[in-house]
Structures are given as structure tokens and as C-alpha cells.
Amino acid sequence: MNNSSSTRRSGDVILDLRAISLSFGGVKALTDISFDVREHEIRAIIGPNGAGKSSMLNVINGVYRPQQGEIIYRGQHLRDMDTHAAAESGIARTFQNIALFKGMTVLDNIMTGRNLKMQSNFLMQALYIGPARREENAHRIKVEEVIDFLEIQHIRKTPVGRLPYGLQKRVELGRALAAEPQILLLDEPMAGMNVEEKQDMCRFILDVNEQFGTTIVLIEHDMGVVMDISDRVVVLDYGKKIGDGTPDEIRSNQDVINAYLGVAH
Amino acid sequence: MVETNKQATDTFPRLLQQHALTRPTHPAFREKHLGIWQTTSWADVETHVRLLACGLAALGFKRGMNLAVVGDNRPRLYWAMAAAQSLGGVAVPLYQDAPAADMAYVLENAEIDFAIVEDQEQVDKLLEIRQTVKGLTHIVYDDGRGLRNYTQSGVHSFDSVQALGKVHDQDHPDFFQQQIDLGQTNDIAVILYTSGTTGKPKGVCHSHAAMIATGHTLIEFDKVSANDEVLCYLPLAWVGDFLYSFAMSHIAGFCLNCPESPATVASDLREIGPTYYFGPPRIYENILTQVMIRIEDASAIKRSLFYYFMRVARRVGLKLLDGKESVSLIDRVLYSLGDLLIYGPLKNVLGMSRIKVAYTGGEAIGPDLFDFYRSIGINLKQLYGMTETCVTVCMQRSGDVKLDTVGRPMTGVEVKIADGGEVLVRSPGLMVGYYKKPEDTAEAIDAEGYFHTGDAGFFDADGHLKIIDRAKDVGKMSDGTLFAPKYIENKLKFFPFIKEAVAFGDGRSSCNVFINIDMEAVGNWAERRNLAYSGYSDLASQATVYELIAECVEKVNADLAHDALLSGSQVHRFLILHKELDPDDDELTRTRKVRRRFISEKYAILIEALYDGRERQFIETQVKFEDGRQGIISADLEIRNTKTFGATRKAA
Numbered sequence: 001m002n003n004s005s006s007t008r009r010s011g012d013v014i015l016d017l018r019a020i021s022l023s024f025g026g027v028k029a030l031t032d033i034s035f036d037v038r039e040h041e042i043r044a045i046i047g048p049n050g051a052g053k054s055s056m057l058n059v060i061n062g063v064y065r066p067q068q069g070e071i072i073y074r075g076q077h078l079r080d081m082d083t084h085a086a087a088e089s090g091i092a093r094t095f096q097n098i099a100l101f102k103g104m105t106v107l108d109n110i111m112t113g114r115n116l117k118m119q120s121n122f123l124m125q126a127l128y129i130g131p132a133r134r135e136e137n138a139h140r141i142k143v144e145e146v147i148d149f150l151e152i153q154h155i156r157k158t159p160v161g162r163l164p165y166g167l168q169k170r171v172e173l174g175r176a177l178a179a180e181p182q183i184l185l186l187d188e189p190m191a192g193m194n195v196e197e198k199q200d201m202c203r204f205i206l207d208v209n210e211q212f213g214t215t216i217v218l219i220e221h222d223m224g225v226v227m228d229i230s231d232r233v234v235v236l237d238y239g240k241k242i243g244d245g246t247p248d249e250i251r252s253n254q255d256v257i258n259a260y261l262g263v264a265h
Numbered sequence: 266m267v268e269t270n271k272q273a274t275d276t277f278p279r280l281l282q283q284h285a286l287t288r289p290t291h292p293a294f295r296e297k298h299l300g301i302w303q304t305t306s307w308a309d310v311e312t313h314v315r316l317l318a319c320g321l322a323a324l325g326f327k328r329g330m331n332l333a334v335v336g337d338n339r340p341r342l343y344w345a346m347a348a349a350q351s352l353g354g355v356a357v358p359l360y361q362d363a364p365a366a367d368m369a370y371v372l373e374n375a376e377i378d379f380a381i382v383e384d385q386e387q388v389d390k391l392l393e394i395r396q397t398v399k400g401l402t403h404i405v406y407d408d409g410r411g412l413r414n415y416t417q418s419g420v421h422s423f424d425s426v427q428a429l430g431k432v433h434d435q436d437h438p439d440f441f442q443q444q445i446d447l448g449q450t451n452d453i454a455v456i457l458y459t460s461g462t463t464g465k466p467k468g469v470c471h472s473h474a475a476m477i478a479t480g481h482t483l484i485e486f487d488k489v490s491a492n493d494e495v496l497c498y499l500p501l502a503w504v505g506d507f508l509y510s511f512a513m514s515h516i517a518g519f520c521l522n523c524p525e526s527p528a529t530v531a532s533d534l535r536e537i538g539p540t541y542y543f544g545p546p547r548i549y550e551n552i553l554t555q556v557m558i559r560i561e562d563a564s565a566i567k568r569s570l571f572y573y574f575m576r577v578a579r580r581v582g583l584k585l586l587d588g589k590e591s592v593s594l595i596d597r598v599l600y601s602l603g604d605l606l607i608y609g610p611l612k613n614v615l616g617m618s619r620i621k622v623a624y625t626g627g628e629a630i631g632p633d634l635f636d637f638y639r640s641i642g643i644n645l646k647q648l649y650g651m652t653e654t655c656v657t658v659c660m661q662r663s664g665d666v667k668l669d670t671v672g673r674p675m676t677g678v679e680v681k682i683a684d685g686g687e688v689l690v691r692s693p694g695l696m697v698g699y700y701k702k703p704e705d706t707a708e709a710i711d712a713e714g715y716f717h718t719g720d721a722g723f724f725d726a727d728g729h730l731k732i733i734d735r736a737k738d739v740g741k742m743s744d745g746t747l748f749a750p751k752y753i754e755n756k757l758k759f760f761p762f763i764k765e766a767v768a769f770g771d772g773r774s775s776c777n778v779f780i781n782i783d784m785e786a787v788g789n790w791a792e793r794r795n796l797a798y799s800g801y802s803d804l805a806s807q808a809t810v811y812e813l814i815a816e817c818v819e820k821v822n823a824d825l826a827h828d829a830l831l832s833g834s835q836v837h838r839f840l841i842l843h844k845e846l847d848p849d850d851d852e853l854t855r856t857r858k859v860r861r862r863f864i865s866e867k868y869a870i871l872i873e874a875l876y877d878g879r880e881r882q883f884i885e886t887q888v889k890f891e892d893g894r895q896g897i898i899s900a901d902l903e904i905r906n907t908k909t910f911g912a913t914r915k916a917a
Contacts, residue, residue, distance in 0.1 A: 140300075141299060144299035144300045145299060147299075147300070148298075148299055149410070151526060153297075153300070153525045153526050153528070153529050154525075154526060154528035154529040154532070156300065203411070206411070207410060207411045210411060210413060210414065211410065211411070211413065
């Protein structure tokens with residue numbers, strides 16, 4: 001784990017956010033925020049509660065449309081991207097509050113992540129004939145790879161609602177991975193986990209990044225985790241960017257220390 | 266049975282070659298990959314082993330070297346052991362969850378140059394150890410996940426070593442066969458490190474001859490054939506896995522099934538349906554607990570059906586299994602009906618439908634537990650042995666099973682009881698010695714070739730061996746009768762309400778005990794009776810709980826009264842401790858064994874109170890909390906007298 005971060009290759013800028021402002025009525029959620037994400041890197045967004053972290057993710061995958069600013073993804077200006085377009089262009093995400101289908105098995109939940117890759121139409125899938133059948137087999141292999149990768153073989157056939165929280169988080173990551181994303185947005189992947197679960201999740205995130213070269217943007221509260229696994233960190237406070245740099249730079253940035261890590265009184 | 270051309274099959278590599286020749290397409294290994302069982306035939310296994318062995322040789326593995334193997338039960342790790350043996354080397358499987366310090370000690374002691382491990386976790390661990398331990402140069406991993414960017418020297422993937430081996434094999438086509446031909450049956454095949462509750466782990470060296478001879482004995486004993494199925498799920502480093510999985514499959518030619526992951530063992534068991542099974546009592550207990558929990562959740566009809574047929578099973582099943590007593594036609598019909606409705610489906614769910622023989626050993630098994638499995642038609646039997654003797658000292662013969670013995674000595678095994686009661690063993694499966702520890706070896710194996718087991722036991726009237734305790738713990742009561750604390754403690758612990766017990770009596774006139782209640786079981790019991798309690802200490806001090814435990818103790822006394830040798834050890838007085846015995850407070854070892862001496866010093870005041878007839882005793886105890894803080898808990902403990910069964914006691 002230690003040496004993988006040092007040798008990780010960061011590529012060109014894949015996602016560039018320029019002067020993003022987002023407001024809901026009179027409330028300014030984000031004000032003039034610019035930062036970029038390079039290919040293959042792990043980019044963390046940190047900040048106190050209400051700083052606009054989740055809003056930022058929502059802007060990236062098209063849930064919110066910023067009133068000002070532009071998003072350049074792989075050289076293309078995306079002003080009016082919606083969630084569907086975002087998913088099709090290779091952006092997958094997990095949610096702060098788990099958003100899985102509780103009554104479905106782990107396998108089926110992860111299979112839904114393959115939805116966009118399915119070619120056959122609804123009727124053929126329902127009848128399970130011809131190409132739909134072959135297609136499902138191919139997708140199943142992919143899903144099994146994800147299951148193997150996340151080490152959740154033992155709960156393959158378990159309904160998600162019966163699983164403990166930490167495992168549900170892992171399944172959600174699995175569903176995002178099944179879409180074979182270019183960019184993976186993780187909204188507090190380790191919230192509410194114990195130390196061991198956090199370590200596991202860290203390892204999975206690093207492994208995803210290393211094995212598949214997936215670019216990862218994550219929001220996380222645990223400073224230890226952020227400093228350990230990210231390549232670069234952007235810090236938000238009250239909707240404004242107050243810091244941007246490597247973990248070491250952030251650690252010594254006075255504004256950040258004041259806003260987030262606390263001021264000594 | 267296997268063709269017994271002795272010359273050709275006296276080492277494991279030769280056995281492997283023989284299977285590749287005689288049953289090339291027969292499955293040798295099965296492993297689940299991406300949710301589907303993948304089979305490797307004996308011929309393919311030979312090819313894999315050949316390539317790996319040649320690859321290792323190309324990297325510099327020489328005759329007589331030791332190969333460390335660390336990981337879960339993966340086919341490739343078994344092939345690694347076979348490859349080492351093919352080259353005249355020794356397989357040294359290690360416990361993968363051992364602390365780095367212990368592992369470092371073993372790697373240093375065994376002078377390991379090469380290690381084959383499962384995944385990144387172990388590679389990291391070994392790389393860390395490599396900084397301090399000289400010699401360890403090559404680390405080969407099976408699963409390459411997360412290892413792509415490792416640039417350290419000597420870290421290889423399994424595939425790359427096999428690729429090296431392919432080239433080496435093409436350049437030196439005779440090399441592999443020559444190496445196998447050089448192998449001698451008395452060469453060391455495997456070194457198994459014993460966990461070592463006292464001091465450093467010791468490496469137990471077993472020759473090909475010892476393992477193969479033992480394997481043949483076992484195969485004959487239970488008529489094992491190539492068509493049997495075994496699920497290997499116990500640690501590679503444990504002697505039982507090497508014997509029951511590796512050695513026996515090499516002899517009989519049956520298929521080894523490797524679980525997908527340690528967490529999927531239960532479902533894999535069901536999918537494979539093994540025919541030969543070994544598990545420590547703990548595993549059988551867990552399975553039964555799972556079953557009972559689900560039964561309690563089932564509908565009333567199902568539940569009553571289950572309990573009715575389980576009563577039938579208890580009455581009839583054991584007799585049918587042993588085949589000694591006659592069973593009435595009505596009972597037979599009832600039992601068949603039960604088999605159709607309850608036992609059959611239950612065994613199917615547990616993955617035990619096809620079990621011919623199942624073994625348990627290592628610890629005493631509770632009577633209810635033992636009878637449960639046997640009554641539903643699972644031929645569960647007990648055995649006795651240790652790493653040094655290739656397990657296999659005594660085993661229960663089918664149809665000749667007793668709860669509290671471990672059976673008769675196996676063919677070729679001589680068992681003798683020393684004057685002090687210690688069990689001595691001489692057998693073809695006896696170890697060659699402890700690795701690089703001649704003094705320890707000399708201490709363990711006497712001049713006549715008997716191994717001193719350190720266990721105390723005796724033969725009962727039918728010639729079955731009965732193990733009662735560790736020899737060093739066995740004492741004498743003041744009237745000279747035998748006192749075996751663990752035997753009494755085990756009897757107490759078979760009650761679900763009693764979690765831990767510590768018996769005193771050495772050099773004293775009577776046996777008295779400390780008891781720890783099982784928080785879960787007693788808590789449940791209390792809830793059903795609407796007893797309010799705030800925590801362990803509170804629950805443990807309630808009068809009704811004392812009643813409950815007193816009943817258990819008296820049942821044990823009644824049972825002991827029947828035993829001529831041990832009836833003197835009936836429990837006269839007991840108390841329920843105010844705190845749970847805990848490894849953090851040094852009262853138990855990490856493997857949860859009672860540290861007798863420490864406890865008797867720490868709680869000297871309570872022991873005194875037990876023996877001088879006091880009815881209550883106040884005590885203050887220092888405890889360590891989980892977060893490292895220290896605290897004091899105090900309690901005023903009640904001491905109870907229990908009924909003993911005097912008449913038979915005097916007779917002893």
C-alpha cells in the first residue's frame with residue numbers, strides 16, 4: 001500500500017472546473033470555485049459541514065446545474081450535462097446515504113451498474129432469449145469480477161437490506177465499479193465505519209485506482225484517510241475554495257488550519 | 266485403493282506422477298473462480314507442479330532447501346508444496362495470521378530463502394520481515410492484485426515463475442524427473458510449526474514415509490477412495506490439513522475442493538457436499554447454533570415438527586447408526602419419515618448429505634452436540650493425536666463410538682500409559698524430530714522411541730483411551746485420588762450457561778470451582794423470565810442464576826459419581842466470578858485457555874473463602890478496559906454448597 005501511492009502516475013487534466021457558482025435562491029452553495037482533476041489521480045474534497053462538498057460532486061455529475069462557470073470534461077465544454085449524460089460519459093458515483101435497492105440481492109444491485117452497457121431491448125431481456133441471454137452472461141462475468149475484487153463473494157445472493165452498513169457501502173462501490181467508470185465520485189465512502197472497515201475501504205479505493213487506473217474524486221471527513229490516500233486535496237469552506245494542493249501543502253496552509261483543523265485559542 | 270507398487274509411490278512427487286498417469290482426467294482440485302467451480306485434473310496438476318518446480322530451480326532453489334507457504338487454502342499453494350518436494354526441498358506452511366514477530370522467528374529458524382504466498386497482504390508482511398531477516402530473497406505471489414507497482418527485487422508472480430520454469434524445462438528436459446528420482450522416502454517432506462503455547466514455536470519434521478504410512482492407515486480405516494470429496498478449509502500450517510487434504514489426496518487420488526474465500530465456507534460446503542470431513546468442536550457448535558436460531562424463528566408448525574422428529578432421532582438415530590441394538594419397525598418407519606421431512610433437508614442445508622465419516626478432535630466435545638449430529642445420521646467420530654504423531658494416535662471405529670473416549674489405538678500405533686498417567690505413543694507416523702532442536706527432540710522421544718504427549722489419560726474397560734487433562738495439570742487430592750481439573754471444567758463448560766470454569770483441588774480435600782456464566786445464554790434465559798439486570802456482575806450475583814448454575818454443577822457431580830477414578834473430584838462448593846476471565850487481564854491465554862497459576866494467585870482470597878466455609882467474600886479486582894484504561898471493580902460474592910453423591914465417592 002505504501003509504495004503504490006508514490007509510484008502512481010497522474011496524467012493530463014481530465015476534468016476542469018472553472019469559476020463554478022451555484023446558488024439555491026438566496027443561498028450561495030458554491031462561489032467561484034475552480035480546480036481540476038488529473039487522469040488517474042485521487043483527488044479529495046474536504047471541508048467542514050455545509051462547506052459545499054456534496055454540492056460540488058452533484059455539479060460534476062449533473063444533478064445540479066451551476067448558474068455560472070463551466071465544466072470541461074475531456075476537452076469538451078459541458079454546460080448542460082444531466083445525470084444520464086454524465087453516467088454515459090464515464091462518471092459513476094456513490095452516495096453519502098446509501099442508495100441501493102434494499103430488496104434486491106448484491107448480485108442484482110451490482111448488475112444494475114451494467115445497465116448502460118446493455119444493448120438488448122426490454123422485451124428480449126424479459127423473455128431471456130437469444131442475444132439478451134448471451135449479453136447477460138457477459139455482464140455477469142464483469143459483475144463477478146467486481147464481486148471478486150471487493151471480496152464480497154459470501155454475500156453474493158444476500159438481499160442488500162440484510163447487510164450491515166459497512167458492507168452496503170462496499171456494494172454501492174461495486175455498483176459504481178460495474179459501470180467501468182473513467183471517474184469515480186465517492187461521497188464520504190467511509191462515514192460511519194469502524195477502523196477496520198475504513199482500512200478495507202482505503203485499500204479498495206487504492207486498488208481500484210491502481211488496477212483500473214480510475215480517476216477518483218472523494219469527499220471524506222477522516223483527515224487521516226484523506227492525507228494518506230489522496231494525491232491532491234481541495235479545501236472548501238462556506239462554498240469558497242480556501243486551499244488546493246498536495247496533502248503536505250494543505251497540512252501547512254494556515255487558512256485551512258484555521259477553518260478546518262481548528263485554531264488554537 | 267491405490268496400486269501399491271512401493272518403489273514407485275514412496276514419496277509425494279511419485280504419488281503425484283502416478284495419479285497423472287493412471288487417472289489423468291480425474292479431478293484433483295476444484296476452486297471457485299468468478300462464481301464458477303473450476304476443475305484441475307491430476308495431469309494438469311502435474312504440469313503445474315513441474316513448471317513451478319522448474320521455475321523455482323531456475324531462481325536457485327536447491328535440494329534440501331525449505332519453502333515457506335503462506336495463505337488460505339488455494340490450489341496453487343498446495344502445488345507449491347508439491348513443487349518444493351519434487352525438488353527434494355521441504356514445504357513449510359505457516360499460519361498466515363501469525364504476528365509478524367512469530368513469522369519472522371519461523372522464517373529465520375527454518376532458514377527460508379523462498380516463500381510462496383497468497384496475496385498482497387502476505388507480500389507486505391514478508392517484505393517487512395525481510396528488512397530484518399537475512400536470507401529471504403524470493404517472494405512468489407498467487408494473486409497479483411495491488412502488486413502491479415511493486416518493484417522490490419525478488420518479488421515474482423506465480424505465472425512468471427511458471428514461465429521461467431517452462432524455459433528451464435525446455436532447456437533441461439530431464440531435470441524434473443531426475444530430481445524426483447533422487448527423492449528418498451525418508452527425506453523430510455514437511456515442517457509444521459506448532460503454535461507453541463509455551464516459548465517459541467517448534468518445527469515438527471515429518472518424512473514422506475511417515476505421512477504416507479499414516480495416510481494409508483487412514484484410508485484403510487474408513488475405506489476412502491478416489492471418489493471421495495474433501496473441502497479443505499482449515500489452516501495449511503495445521504498438521505490435519507496436510508494429512509487429511511494433501512497427503513490423503515495424494516494417496517487415494519480424491520479431489521480437494523478449495524473454498525472461494527474463508528467467508529463462503531458454509532455455502533461452498535453445501536455446493537460440494539464433502540464425503541470426508543474434519544472440524545474442531547467449535548465448528549460443529551457454530552453450525553448447530555445457526556440451525557437452532559433459525560428453528561426458533563420458524564413457524565410454530567415447522568418448529569414442533571422439528572422438535573418431535575429430533576426426539577425420535579435421539580431415541581432411534583444413535584441405535585441405527587451404531588447398528589448394535591435392534592430397533593422396532595415402528596421406530597424405523599418414524600425415523601425414515603423424519604429423514605424425509607427433517608434430517609435429510611437439514612443435512613442438505615448444512616452440506617452434510619454425503620458425509621461418510623466426520624471427525625472432531627483437539628478438544629472435548631459436548632454430549633448434546635455430539636449426539637445431535639450422530640442422531641440425524643452423520644457418522645461423527647472422535648480422534649486423538651498431535652502434530653508430532655501425524656495426529657492418528659487413536660480413532661473411533663464406525664459403530665464403536667463412545668462420547669468420552671477417543672477410541673482405540675490405530676493399526677501400527679503403540680500406546681502406553683506411563684506411571685504418572687502420561688500417554689506415550691510409538692507409531693510409524695512419529696516425527697523425525699524438532700527442526701534444529703536435538704535437545705527438545707531427545708526430551709520428547711525417549712530411548713525406546715516413545716513420544717511423550719504431555720497428556721494424561723487411561724484405558725477404560727473396553728480398551729478405549731480416555732484423555733483427561735494435560736499431564737502437568739493433573740494432581741492428587743489430599744486423600745491420594747486423581748485430580749484432573751480440565752476434565753471437570755470441560756464437563757461444566759458443556760452446559761451452555763457456563764462459559765468458563767476453573768477447578769481447584771490439587772492437594773486439597775475437595776474440589777471447588779470458580780464459574781463464569783455465559784452472558785449471552787444466561788442473559789437470554791433471564792430475559793425470558795423477566796429478570797432485570799444491569800450487566801455481567803449484576804447478573805452473575807443473582808440468586809436465581811446461582812440456582813441455575815447449582816443445578817448444572819449437581820448434574821456434573823451425579824455424572825462424576827459413576828466414574829470410579831474421578832468420583833472423588835465432585836464439586837463441593839462453587840462461586841460465580843464477578844467479572845469475565847479475560848486475556849487482557851492475563852487470566853486466559855490468547856487462545857482462551859485458563860492460566861491456572863495466575864488465577865490462583867490473583868484470586869487467592871476467593872480460594873481461601875471456598876475452602877474455609879465462608880458464605881460470602883468481598884473482593885476488589887483491577888481490570889483493564891478495552892481502551893487501555895484501568896479500573897477497579899469490587900463485589901461481595903456468594904459461595905454455594907452443592908449436593909455431592911457420597912456413596913459412590915467413598916468407593917473410589
